[in-house]
Amino acid sequence: MSGAHTSVPVAARVRRLEERLIGAGVVTQEQLDASLAAMLQGASPVNGARIAARAWSDEGFRQRLLADANAALPEVGLSMAGGIQEQRLKVVENTATTHHVLVCTLCSCYPVGLLGPSPSWYKSEAYRSRVVREPRAVLAEFGLELPDDTAITVWDSSAESRYMVLPRRPGGTAGWSEAELAALVTREGLIGTAAV
Amino acid sequence: MPAEFRAGERVRVRAGDPAGHTRAPRYVRGQVGRIVECQGSWELADEVAAGVAAPRVEPVYTVAFAAGDLWGEGGHEVTVDLWESYIERAERAERAGEDGS
Numbered sequence: 462m463s464g465a466h467t468s469v470p471v472a473a474r475v476r477r478l479e480e481r482l483i484g485a486g487v488v489t490q491e492q493l494d495a496s497l498a499a500m501l502q503g504a505s506p507v508n509g510a511r512i513a514a515r516a517w518s519d520e521g522f523r524q525r526l527l528a529d530a531n532a533a534l535p536e537v538g539l540s541m542a543g544g545i546q547e548q549r550l551k552v553v554e555n556t557a558t559t560h561h562v563l564v565c566t567l568c569s570c571y572p573v574g575l576l577g578p579s580p581s582w583y584k585s586e587a588y589r590s591r592v593v594r595e596p597r598a599v600l601a602e603f604g605l606e607l608p609d610d611t612a613i614t615v616w617d618s619s620a621e622s623r624y625m626v627l628p629r630r631p632g633g634t635a636g637w638s639e640a641e642l643a644a645l646v647t648r649e650g651l652i653g654t655a656a657v
Numbered sequence: 658m659p660a661e662f663r664a665g666e667r668v669r670v671r672a673g674d675p676a677g678h679t680r681a682p683r684y685v686r687g688q689v690g691r692i693v694e695c696q697g698s699w700e701l702a703d704e705v706a707a708g709v710a711a712p713r714v715e716p717v718y719t720v721a722f723a724a725g726d727l728w729g730e731g732g733h734e735v736t737v738d739l740w741e742s743y744i745e746r747a748e749r750a751e752r753a754g755e756d757g758s
Contacts, residue, residue, distance in 0.1 A: 549696055551719075566682050593684065593735050594728050613733035619680045620717045620738035621699045 500544055500573065509575040509625055510646035511537055512552075514639040517630040526552050526627070541623070543574045550575075551616075554627040555653075559612045561626045562600065562653030564592045565619070572623040576648055583652065593617060603654040626653040660695040660716040660741070667691055667747040668720060670739065678706035681743045685735075688726055689747045693719040693736060701740050715741040 482488050515537050516523040525533040530550040534540050541548045550572065553561040565571065566589045571579040582588050592599045596613045600606075607613065616624045628650040634642060649655035662668055672687040680702045696717045704712035720739050724731030 551696075566684070567680060594724075595731065596733050614721075615733060615735045617682065617735060617737045619682055620696070620702070620740065622696055622717075622719075622738055 501578070502543075504543070504574050505577045506575075506646075506648040506651060507643070508539055509572070509648070509651040510643040511639070512539070512575065512625070513627055513646045513651065514643035516552075516627055517634075517642055518639050523554075523627075527554055530625075539575065541572075541574060548572075549622045550625065551622050552625050552627050553614070553616060555629045557629070558610065559614065560600075560607055560653065561614050561616060561624075562592060562596055563616050563618065563624045563626065564589055566590070566593060566617050567619055570618040570623065572625050575623075575625055576651055580648070600654060603649065605655055625651055628655075628657045631657055658698060658715060658741075660718075662692045662695070662716075662718060662741070662744070662746070664692050664694055668718075668744040669747045670720075670744055671742075675703065677703060679703050679743075681739060682737060684727060685720075685722055685737050685739075688722055690720040690722040690726075690737070693721050696738065699740075701742065703740075713742075717741070718744070720744065 479490075479493060483490055483493075512526065512534070516526050522533060522536060525536070530552045531541055531547065534550070541550045555561055563571075564583075569579055569584040571583060573579070588599070593615050596615050597607060600613075618624055628646065630642070631645060634645070645657055647655050647657065650657040667689055668691075669689045670681060670685045670687060674686075696719060698714050698716050700712040701715050717738055717740050719736050721734045721736045724733045724735065727735060
């Protein structure tokens with residue numbers, strides 16, 4: 462319905478499902494539209510970037526975010542309650558010696574509210590099957606070459622939690638404002654397929 | 658329902674191939690991993706998908722697996738989110754065997 466589907470066969474299949482549900486009286490077209498609008502309203506990687514910039518700027522917030530992200534999000538005016546029920550969020554922090562990367566091998570679980578709709582490659586069989594098996598090679602294909610001694614953890618979101626990576630703060634940014642820092646953060650950095 | 662497993666414990670994912678929906682990815686079935694943390698409790702996805710009127714509510718754990726155990730190679734870890742009924746405590750003998758290998 463958004464008109465933004467990149468796969469016409471998938472869009473057609475979704476539409477047939479919607480029509481069956483509407484025909485069976487399970488939902489109405491208006492309810493479907495309202496539900497989608499509510500989920501996507503404000504859903505953007507700008508949110509994740511703001512979270513990262515705040516964590517880089519405020520050590521107390523960084524610690525609260527890593528300990529209990531759901532409790533910390535209201536400090537930046539965000540929450541994980543945009544969907545049917547509040548989802549648990551776990552933020553995992555990259556360091557000089559550790560790197561995190563996200564996947565959903567079973568389907569396409571993703572923190573939509575914080576990162577916006579997921580990129581098409583995130584849902585591809587190639588990414589989902591390869592990143593759990595050979596993350597170093599997959600990340601290199603994204604242009605991210607990690608040192609051999611960097612420990613990699615791949616987070617497969619197979620249940621009710623959603624994950625976000627807190628990238629490392631780039632060097633040479635001392636004294637930068639939160640807005641300036643947030644502008645450095647990319648969606649891929651928050652998934653873990655880029656450094657920032 | 659109190660959590661059965663604690664951080665650091667070794668658990669094995671139950672093998673088997675359920676007829677319906679499950680959230681235990683095939684690549685960890687039968688594998689031994691380490692409990693990272695208990696995330697909280699949620700309705701069991703298998704029963705929700707099957708349309709059970711009052712699905713069981715169970716703890717869900719973050720479980721870390723060594724790439725070497727899963728794939729026979731690789732130095733990374735993969736963490737998977739698993740409902741409690743998907744896993745069982747790894748046997749002591751098995752743990753000793755792993756330590757010795």
